[in-house]
Amino acid sequence: xxxxxxxxxxxxxxxxxxxxxxxxxxxxxxxxxxxxxxxxxxxxxxxxxxxxxxxxxxxxxxxxxxxxxxxxxxxxxxxxxxxxxxxxxxxxxxxxxxxxxxxxxxxxxxxxxxxxxxxxxxxxxxxxxxxxxxxxxxxxxxxxxxxxxxxxxxxxxxxxxxxxxxxxxxxxxxxxxxxxxxxxxxxxxxxxxxxxxxxxxxxxxxxxxxxxxxxxxxxxxxxxxxxxxxxxxxxxxxxxxxxxxxxxxxxxxxxxxxxxxxxxxxxxxxxxxxxxxxxxxxxxxxxxxxxxxxxxxxxxxxxxxxxxxxxxxxxxxxxxxxxxxxxxxxxxxxxxxxxxxxxxxxxxxxxxxxxxxxxxxxxxxxxxxxxxxxxxxxxxxxxxxxxxxxxxxxxxxxxxxxxxxxxxxxxxxxx
Numbered sequence: 001x002x003x004x005x006x007x008x009x010x011x012x013x014x015x016x017x018x019x020x021x022x023x024x025x026x027x028x029x030x031x032x033x034x035x036x037x038x039x040x041x042x043x044x045x046x047x048x049x050x051x052x053x054x055x056x057x058x059x060x061x062x063x064x065x066x067x068x069x070x071x072x073x074x075x076x077x078x079x080x081x082x083x084x085x086x087x088x089x090x091x092x093x094x095x096x097x098x099x100x101x102x103x104x105x106x107x108x109x110x111x112x113x114x115x116x117x118x119x120x121x122x123x124x125x126x127x128x129x130x131x132x133x134x135x136x137x138x139x140x141x142x143x144x145x146x147x148x149x150x151x152x153x154x155x156x157x158x159x160x161x162x163x164x165x166x167x168x169x170x171x172x173x174x175x176x177x178x179x180x181x182x183x184x185x186x187x188x189x190x191x192x193x194x195x196x197x198x199x200x201x202x203x204x205x206x207x208x209x210x211x212x213x214x215x216x217x218x219x220x221x222x223x224x225x226x227x228x229x230x231x232x233x234x235x236x237x238x239x240x241x242x243x244x245x246x247x248x249x250x251x252x253x254x255x256x257x258x259x260x261x262x263x264x265x266x267x268x269x270x271x272x273x274x275x276x277x278x279x280x281x282x283x284x285x286x287x288x289x290x291x292x293x294x295x296x297x298x299x300x301x302x303x304x305x306x307x308x309x310x311x312x313x314x315x316x317x318x319x320x321x322x323x324x325x326x327x328x329x330x331x332x333x334x335x336x337x338x339x340x341x342x343x344x345x346x347x348x349x350x351x352x353x354x355x356x357x358x359x360x361x362x363x364x365x366x367x368x369x370x371x372x373x374x375x376x377x378x379x380x381x382x383x384x385x386x387x388x389x390x391x392x393x394x395x396x397x398x399x400x401x402x403x404x405x406x407x408x409x410x411x412x413x414x415x
Contacts, residue, residue, distance in 0.1 A: 002163055003141045004034060007109045008041050010139065015047050015087035019106035020129075023090040026112050028053045028250045029257065030276050034111070035060070035090045037279075039069060045087075050077050052091035052100075055250045059086070105129045109139045112276050143276065143304060143339075164338055173307040175334045177291075178318045179327045193287055193316055194235055200285045201239050201266050205311060208286040209269045210302055212293035214245045221320065222289035228269040236267060244270040275301045281309030291317035292326045296346045299330075300339050 011021040023038075025031040035051040039060040042049070051058040051069070057077040062070030080086040084103030089095070140158060166172070178193075197207050209231065211222040224245050232241040242265045244256050253273075259265045261280055268274070268283075275298060286306050291299060299317060307313035317330050329346075336342035387397070394401035 002167060003111070003143065004037055005041070006163075007111070007139060007141065008038050011038070011088050011107060011109070012042060012045075014107040014137075015045070017106075019104050020081070020084065020086070020102050021088045021107040021109065022095060022102070022105060023088065023109040024095050024111065025090070025092060027273075027276065028055060028092055029253060029273070029278070030111065031090055031092050032254060033279060035069070038088060038090065047087035048080060048085055049088045050081065050086040050090065052077060052089060052094045053250070054092065054094050102129045105136050107137045107139070109141065111141050112143070143301060162340070164340065169310055170307060171312050173303055173313045173315050175303065175315045175317070177327075177330045177334045178316065179322055179330065193318075196314065197267070197285055197287070198236070200314075201236070204282075205284040206260065206263070206265070206280060206282050207267045208274065208283060208305060209267060210274070210286065210288040211269065211271060212290040214247055214271060221293060224269050224271055227289065231267060231269065239266040240264065241267040241269060244268055244273060246271060246273050272298060272302065274305055278305045279308060280305070282311075284309070284311050284313045285316075286314075287316045287318060289318050290320055291330055292319040292321040292323070296329055296333055296342055297339075299333055300342055303333075 007023065011023065014021050023034060025034055031051065031053055035049065035058065038049055044061055049060045049069075051060075052074065057072050057074045058069045059072050059077065059080070060069035062068060077086065078100060081089055082101045082103060089100075089102075138158075200207060209227060211224045211227055213221055213223045214225060216223045216226045224243050228241060228243045242256050242259065244253060248256075256265070256268070257278065260268050260283075263282065272294065283306050286302065288294065288299065288302060294302070303315045306315060317333060319326055319330055332342060332345045336345060391397060394404070
């Protein structure tokens with residue numbers, strides 16, 4: 001949808017004005033991809049771009065190779081950040097270690113903001129700067145579809161922008177749903193999906209297979225390790241397959257992703273670890289086994305890993321459950337025109353309390369039901385903003401101030 005480009009342009013403008021940006025992503029895979037994307041988008045910039053994760057630090061451009069990045073000691077990276085030599089610092093939770101001092105931080109980006117707790121986002125927003133005491137500009141981004149009413153309520157203090165158009169040259173992804181055992185994929189039997197994958201691979205494309213677990217278990221849910229053995233030995237022995245999951249080291253995952261991007265791997269069998277941050281335009285088909293194990297928003301995110309290039313892409317959601325509610329949810333995934341329509345459907349189908357976890361947001365059952373009324377939510381948001389403009393500290397509204405303080409203490413925020 002273009003989120004990264006927007007963040008990159010804003011970061012470049014901040015750097016051009018002499019200020020620094022920090023960009024926090026929830027996983028090392030995503031942080032590394034953003035680091036590489038920024039490096040590619042900006043060519044050889046007049047400033048340095050840094051990467052900080054628990055695994056190490058990197059800088060672009062490097063002294064040895066102006067067109068590539070290189071690993072450096074974390075201590076060196078921190079010195080360059082403090083001196084202002086590094087203008088854009090990208091990283092994971094490692095950015096919250098309390099040891100980072102910026103020269104003049106002016107712009108903060110949090111990607112996939114729902115993956116971070118509110119306390120973590122506030123810690124990043126209070127990052128130390130040596131020269132300026134002003135509050136940095138803050139951009140929070142997510143590709144996870146949530147209902148507009150919920151967005152206005154939970155993020156009511158932020159200006160909300162929606163990117164709801166496909167980038168030029170991309171076609172909508174064709175989605176098919178298989179509810180076992182009553183429905184089948186196109187073709188006479190289960191081999192129809194394999195035939196489709198083979199046609200895509202023979203055309204030079206690549207494929208994802210997603211499983212809900214890493215190791216085989218007692219239930220019938222598919223596992224990455226078992227499916228990898230099955231397809232690499234029995235179904236597609238003529239193609240190169242590989243595994244990607246959370247038990248692998250950061251180095252192993254990086255190597256696998258690099259090989260997949262380079263076309264050295266034809267089929268990637270993975271868990272939902274690829275849900276965010278994987279950009280392989282040549283991947284055109286994805287099969288999700290055990291789709292009933294994933295939420296609608298998660299399936300929508302997984303589907304977003306394909307359809308990123310010029311070729312038509314295909315998404316198959318396969319469920320082992322014939323439960324009527326499961327079937328209804330998966331068909332909504334197939335029929336929804338966009339992620340926001342899907343999110344509104346999920347809100348109606350599951351109820352707002354189940355969708356968001358009412359304890360996380362601190363809203364009563366009545367309050368959660370009220371989220372279905374967009375006009376009321378917008379009116380309440382406007383009234384709250386107007387009140388804070390008149391009385392920012394709520395000194396003239398002490399009962400309201402007390403209620404807000406009690407609510408903030410009782411709400412549990414997932415970290």
